[in-house]
Amino acid sequence: MKSGVMRIVMSAVVVMLVVGASGCKKKPKAGVTGGVGSDTIPLTPLGEIGYGEVAERGEFGEPITDVSFENVAFAYDSFTLASSEHPKIEAVADYLLANEGTTVVVDGHCDERGSRDYNLSLGEHRAMAVRAYMISLGVAEDRINTRSFGAEQPLDAEHNEAAWVKNRRAEFSLFRK
Amino acid sequence: MKQTTVLGIWWSTAGAFLLLLLGGVGVHAQDITIVGAGTGDKISIATAGVNVGASTAERQFLQILQTDLKRSGWFTLGAAGASVIELQGNTQVNGSTLEVKCEVLNRATRKSYFARVFREAAAQPQLVAHKLADAIVEAVKGVPGIASTRIALVGSREGKKDLYLIGSDGGGLVQATRDGVPCLSPAWSPDARNIFYTSFLRKFPDVYRIDLGSGNRTRVSGYPGINSGAQVSPDGRHLALILSKDGNPEVYTQDLGSGRVTRITQTKHAAEASPVWSPDGQQLAYVSDVTGAPHIYIINRAGGSPTRITLQGSENVSPSWARDGRLAYSSRRGGRYQICIYDPKTRADRQVTKVSSDHQTPSWAPNSRHLVYARTDSYISCLYILDTEDDSQVKLTTSKGDWYFPAWSPR
Incomplete structure (x- = not known):
């Protein structure tokens, strides 16, 4: 088993994550109904399939620090985008559409309650709900990546409702190629 | 990549060797x-x-x-x-x-x-x-002993998270990684020579394998999105894990020889987590929030229609499948997470922890009798071992810090 995996890993083709890669065609936006309940999750693949020692993820270019965007809030155990959160996402989409060569990583976070392993999946679902809404606004899918931190990186380490509200969030990190 | 250091390796190797010898004696x-x-x-x-x-x-x-x-x-x-x-x-x-x-x-x-x-x-x-x-x-x-077994766990000390190992008697705590980054869900290979786990070592949640013999660490799944919750099949040849590369967190299997991944669940409106193999390797139990809250389902290892097995509790998470066929999991009942045991043969379901604390991430010992789990009191998490014959509980971790995600070694 071990030697087989090692062989595969060592011979793995290095596949670039397609962030901002040129020549990618947009897929049709049909069926994307951003922001409404659980229908916000179209099956939009995140990029080329890699295996093992693929190109370093997280190397998306130069971090953009001269703009900042508000975090998107979520209800407990939910990945539904409330209409109050739409303008926050639209602001990011507007920026991406106005600035060629920029990309975003959407980080999904959960509060500390519940199982940490389930929270990792829930955080990804939150980030993907935000991504789906941005795609519906016309941002190319290969400019939006997701990352879940689950409950691992709370903004507020306190153990109360006020902290939990802050910690259930999606954050935006922008990059310039 | 930072260097992985695993102390006390000879300990585990010697243990595995002895068990091989025992197997040859044929005393049952x-x-x-x-x-x-x-x-x-x-x-x-x-x-x-x-x-x-x-x-x-x-x-x-x-x-x-x-x-x-x-x-x-x-x-x-x-x-x-x-x-x-x-x-x-x-x-x-x-x-x-x-x-x-x-x-x-x-x-x-x-x-x-x-x-x-x-x-x-x-x-x-x-x-x-x-x-x-x-x-x-x-x-x-005629059952496996647990005295020589170890438990892999995640420790959080002064805000830094790393993978650790501890003896099942609470002795011999060793730090296996020195990364100080979030890590989750350790799982053993059936031969107890490798640990698979999820780490943010490269800023994203990827699945790594640590070879306890050499201390080498290899990334085995690094797709876009999440790569998490890997569990090795009983034959040691496949992983069950969560990937979101196709646009949604789903259960996949990965052939450890070829690297090929196969999608098992098809729930585009739900997130899945925590897959575990049945003892015969023919089924998977996992968590899905397809109803709006997380519950536990069983599906054929090749896919198909899942069956929901947890009907009580507002949330049911973190299944662990014992060699004798019983499933332990964490169930939110009365606002607290309690450890429960479900027997698929009889469909009997029993709550084994009772006190008003949160009891999470159970992991069965190879004897199908003892469980280790994480219990949180006043927001401090410690590990406990529970004897399911009489439900008695013993605290395992006494060192300062938060301890969670226990995984009992298979031998």
Whole structure:
């Protein structure tokens, strides 16, 4: 088993994550109904399939620090985008559409309650709900990546409702190629 | 990549070697030969027939052996001449080696279960004690012992998270990684030589394998999105894990030889988590929030229609599948997470923890009798071991810090 995996890993083709890669065609936006309940999750693949020692993820270019965007809030155990959160996402989409060569990583976070392993999946679902809404606004899918931190990186380490509200969030990190 | 350091590797290798030897002996006497089994269902055992020398190592050996026999759950310590099982033998220290000669006998029938010599470093008398205790459990009860097993766990100390290993008796805590980044869901390979786990080592949640023999760490799944919750199949050839590369968190299997991944669940409006293999490797249990809250489902390993198995509790998460077929999981009941056990054969469901704390991430011991889980009190998380025969619980972690995600080694 071990030697087989090692062989595969060592011979793995290095596949670039397609962030901002040129020549990618947009897929049709049909069926994307951003922001409404659980229908916000179209099956939009995140990029080329890699295996093992693929190109370093997280190397998306130069971090953009001269703009900042508000975090998107979520209800407990939910990945539904409330209409109050739409303008926050639209602001990011507007920026991406106005600035060629920029990309975003959407980080999904959960509060500390519940199982940490389930929270990792829930955080990804939150980030993907935000991504789906941005795609519906016309941002190319290969400019939006997701990352879940689950409950691992709370903004507020306190153990109360006020902290939990802050910690259930999606954050935006922008990059310039 | 930072260097991975795993201490005490020889310990685990030596343990695996001994179990191989034991397997070859072919002693599988069952407890049907036992009459007058002492207190309750426990079998009385007398250690007085072992002539123990005066050195510290020898005295510690006997103490640890007695503790191990009690912790196994199968035995009570009894007086010589009045116990069902008797030990006879002696100990001696030769240079740096502690040697224990021991015969295990049924006192009434004089049937000998085994007579063997154990040798280990005198500086670590627990090694001989654990091996003898496990050999006794295996010979008398026909089930794997747990004294030599270890538990992988995630520790958070001063805000830095890393992977650790601890003996199932709470001793021998070692730090396996020195990354200080979030890590989750350790899982053992069936041969106990590798640990798979999720780490943010490269800023994203990827699945890594640590080879405990060499200390080498390899990323085995690094797709876009999440790569998490990897569990090795009983034949050691596949992983079950969560990937979101196709646009949604789903359960996949990955062939460890070819690297090929196969999607198992198809729930585009739900997130999945925490897949575990059935003992025969033909099914997977996992968590899905397809109803709006997380519950546990079982699906054929090739996919198909899942069956929901948890109907009580507002949330049901973190399944662990025992070798005897029972599932332990964490169920939110009355606002708290409690450990429950579900038997797919009888569909019986039993809540085994009761106090008003959060009890999470159960992991079965290889004996299908004991569980280790994380219990949170006042926002501090510690590990406890629970004996499912009487639901008694013992605290495992005493060091400062938060301890969670226990994974009991398969041997």
